[in-house]
Amino acid sequence: MSGRVHGIGVGPGDPELLTLKALRLLREAAVVAYPATEDGESLAREIVAPHLPGGQREIPIPIPIQGGPFPDEGVYDRAAEQVLAAVAEGAAVVVLCEGDPFFYGSFLYLYARLADRCEVAVVPGVSSLMACAAVLGAPLAARNDALSVLPATLDETVLRRRIEAADAVALIKVGRHLAKVRGVLEDLGLAEGALYIERATMTTERVLPLDQAPAPAPYFSMVLVHRRGEAWR
Amino acid sequence: MSGRVHGIGVGPGDPELLTLKALRLLREAAVVAYPATEDGESLAREIVAPHLPGGQREIPIPIPIQGGPFPDEGVYDRAAEQVLAAVAEGAAVVVLCEGDPFFYGSFLYLYARLADRCEVAVVPGVSSLMACAAVLGAPLAARNDALSVLPATLDETVLRRRIEAADAVALIKVGRHLAKVRGVLEDLGLAEGALYIERATMTTERVLPLDQAPAPAPYFSMVLVHRRGEAWR
Structure with a gap:
């Protein structure tokens, strides 16, 4: 049994700007990963909070302050290992991305580490x-x-x-x-x-x-x- | 009583890439307008077809062939008058837009004719x-x-x-x-x-x-x- 990863765009902020596809994948997910501050706050998670079914395992990815220097690449190495471990257990994993995953997002550093090692599909979102x-x-x-x-x-x-x-x-x-x-x-x-x-x-x-x-x-x-x-x- | 207009992005093609907000407005709409070929075919309408509640009044806007010369502006003048007449009757009107309404879409020619004459809100969509x-x-x-x-x-x-x-x-x-x-x-x-x-x-x-x-x-x-x-x- 093997799991899979979806990087889903959750839109710019209004929870109603989530797509039907992102909502379905979110509800099917056993594991939800998302960028967060080092204090654990996450805009991406806040956006989908009204839609989270509850019971999912969560992987916050601690990204250093926005607008600051580009983060230590080790953050993404460690997050990739956590996601791959969940996939190896057969889990459906979603990675939440503010706006669209491929428009200047931090997701692509994770994507670069996952794309050759497991199945990763990207669901476009409403961009800022x-x-x-x-x-x-x-x-x-x-x-x-x-x-x-x-x-x-x-x-x-x-x-x-x-x-x-x-x-x-x-x-x-x-x-x-x-x-x-x-x-x-x-x-x-x-x-x-x-x-x-x-x-x-x-x-x-x-x-x-x-x-x-x-x-x-x-x-x-x-x-x-x-x-x-x-x-x- | 006065109606209102929403220009809604219906996304690039997959009906599941509609946003929750676009879906809600579509279901609430009494009148649905959309770009169409002169034969009445409409990609925008096809995308939302699985979600149409039925019973809505439809206004196809006959746009000359895509990729061809820019259309006769009269097309938009006439469509604007039809939409304004529906608004005057108190109708909730949605205008369907392929992808996002404000990213190279034909919607903006209609928007230019409506924005000063009635309430027009734009709901961003997943862009191509x-x-x-x-x-x-x-x-x-x-x-x-x-x-x-x-x-x-x-x-x-x-x-x-x-x-x-x-x-x-x-x-x-x-x-x-x-x-x-x-x-x-x-x-x-x-x-x-x-x-x-x-x-x-x-x-x-x-x-x-x-x-x-x-x-x-x-x-x-x-x-x-x-x-x-x-x-x-």
Whole structure:
């Protein structure tokens, strides 16, 4: 008997943005793994909490602070061993992933360690990229638009050059880089049309004018810009 | 009494990739609008067909052939009037959108005509971007990657320049532009690592080596490229 692993996207925050497939797999799972802080808090687990059947075994994966340095790879080595042990016992394992598993998530470091050693399937989820646009009422891109997703962690010069080259831009991982992002957008004359949102679809969601956005911003914040002002023009 | 409109993302094809929120709104809707061919066929409606409660009024929106020229704007003017008439009668209207409503969808032309005239909320869906990556087992982007979404409809020179500048690339709307895309990727030495997929998560889904991909490709096809080979390196 051998188990299997599903990496499931649990969406951006609203528990109702879980897919039917993720819900089914969650209910069938004997083991549920998820990223957590070193204190054991887990946004991914919170999102699915209303749907957890109870009785499942849990594997929290302690990821160092978000927005901080990239974690010690040993965290993923140890988590992979725990998951593989559960699979060897025949368990159906789900790994919860905030948003979508393959869009800048920590899941892919675990995936890299599992994919050659057991059956791993990925269930796509609603990404924060689409959730932010939906809440802001701002279409991301249309027709022949080139859409660039840019981590705000990039160097200022690189960021400026990439924003200049794009039609539509989503700046992710804004956090402590808010002031830099705002400066670049002001220099390029794009600050006025830029949209700031934090924690889209969570109960703590906030939309603010860019010049009133907090610096540092929360980790789960995004700035959307369209160079024509609106995607449908 | 006044109705309201929800634009709901129905995901990339698998009816199980609908969100719980989209399902609830669909079941509550008195009127369901959706893009359709001039013959009345509708992928968006097919995706939700297993979930339709029956008895709802339907508004097909006849969009000219996908991949063809951009439609006569009158199509959206007329659809907007039909939706507004239903809202004025107090109906809960949902507009079905393939994938996500704000990611290169036709919904945004309708949204542009409705947003100032009635309450329109958008429910994000699982996008083909994330679905293709999930099926291919290929993470889109990680860490400081700049991810570029590029319509294959772009001019060859523009396409080449944009691909050269990105870390990770998703080429969408491949269709009749497959040969051009393949040529550019070959010139840049990226063809070997490129992944081709068509109709991700649909029953007709196919993954092929890029050099065996059909030219023209189907409208719902995508090519993913990562310049480092893999997002987690």
